[in-house]
Amino acid sequence: MNNFNPARAYGIVFGxxxxxxxxxxxxxxINKNRSLxxxxxxxxxxxxxxxxxxxxxxxxxxxxxxxxxxxxxxLPMEPLVSRFLVIITGVGVQAVYSIxxxxxxGLNTQTNKxxxxxxxxxxxxxxxxxxxxxNHSMVVNGILQTPFANFMCFVLFAVLxxxxxxxxxxxxxEEA
Amino acid sequence: xxxxxxxxxxxxxxxxxxxxxxxxxxxxxxISAIEKGDYNPTINLCVKICRxxxxxxxxxxxxxxxxx
Numbered sequence: 134m135n136n137f138n139p140a141r142a143y144g145i146v147f148g149x150x151x152x153x154x155x156x157x158x159x160x161x162x163i164n165k166n167r168s169l170x171x172x173x174x175x176x177x178x179x180x181x182x183x184x185x186x187x188x189x190x191x192x193x194x195x196x197x198x199x200x201x202x203x204x205x206x207x208l209p210m211e212p213l214v215s216r217f218l219v220i221i222t223g224v225g226v227q228a229v230y231s232i233x234x235x236x237x238x239g240l241n242t243q244t245n246k247x248x249x250x251x252x253x254x255x256x257x258x259x260x261x262x263x264x265x266x267x268n269h270s271m272v273v274n275g276i277l278q279t280p281f282a283n284f285m286c287f288v289l290f291a292v293l294x295x296x297x298x299x300x301x302x303x304x305x306x307e308e309a
Numbered sequence: 310x311x312x313x314x315x316x317x318x319x320x321x322x323x324x325x326x327x328x329x330x331x332x333x334x335x336x337x338x339x340i341s342a343i344e345k346g347d348y349n350p351t352i353n354l355c356v357k358i359c360r361x362x363x364x365x366x367x368x369x370x371x372x373x374x375x376x377x
Contacts, residue, residue, distance in 0.1 A: 174335035176348050235338035304338075 145213070145279075163246045164239070171239035180234035188227030195219045210277035217282035225289050232296050255290035258283040310346045315369050318362045319344075333357040 161167045173181060199215055202208060208215055231237040238244060265271040265280030272278065319329050319340075326340045333340075333354065342348035343358075350358070355370050362369070 174339050175351055175354060176339040176342060177336060235336060235342075240334070240336060 159250055163243050163250055165241045165243060168241060172241045173236060173239050177234075177236035177239075180236035181231055184227045184230035184234070184236065187230055188223045191226040192219055192223035195222055209275055210281065211279055213279050214277050214281050217285055221282075221285045221289050225292060228289075228293050229296050232293065232300055235300075237297075251290055251293070255287050255294075258286040258290070262287060310372070312344050312346060312369070315358070315362075316344045318364050318369060322362060324362075329358070329361060332361045 157169065160171070161169055164171055196219055199208075199219060210218075228237060238247060262271070262280055262284035265278070265283070270278055271280050271284075319326070324332075326344070327337045330337045330340045334357070335354065339348065339350075343350050355366055359366055359369055
């Protein structure tokens with residue numbers, strides 16, 4: 134299960150580098166003045182601090198649970214998938230808390246571009262996951278493979294979209 | 310505790326929450342939270358709001374009721 138595959142490892146590293154570069158370009162394109170820095174006001178900074186705290190503790194608890202689970206034997210998933218499970222859950226907690234406290238979208242964020250970017254990222258991840266499922270490369274010999282991380286990313290974005298819509302709906306009702 | 314004096318002062322100058330938020334450099338939701346009493350702003354933000362609305366800190370943020 135843990136056989137080292139150099140081509141695959143270099144592929145993942147290359148993918149991470151390209152992904153980081155794309156993220157920088159996207160961030161600059163959704164922020165006003167092409168700024169890399171997203172600005173938040175004082176209430177948003179306070180809420181985001183709390184959000185990061187909850188995300189941090191979520192990651193801690195999940196890491197402990199995952200470690201305990203692994204003492205009973207190897208999990209039916211690739212190591213990268215279990216790491217992503219923890220990271221995505223932590224990010225999800227941070228993001229949901231931020232959305233709920235109006236601290237997810239920055240003061241200098243172009244909202245429409247931001248939502249388009251989120252939708253595109255979700256769609257790309259769903260596409261990768263569906264293709265993997267169709268090609269029977271999602272689960273091999275009962276082991277969840279890396280494309281499952283793409284499916285988890287899609288689920289994360291779907292949850293964020295639902296939370297965002299519910300929050301928007303509630304605010305509109307309060308204002309009416 | 311709701312800050313009705315802030316809401317009244319803002320409405321008195323015919324400013325929307327968004328107008329006031331833009332003038333002091335915060336989000337509309339932050340102004341809404343201050344008016345609803347869900348968020349206690351820092352003294353810096355209080356001063357900015359007072360300057361925009363032409364009021365003093367006492368006018369908008371000092372509450373005898375809360376102290377008693």
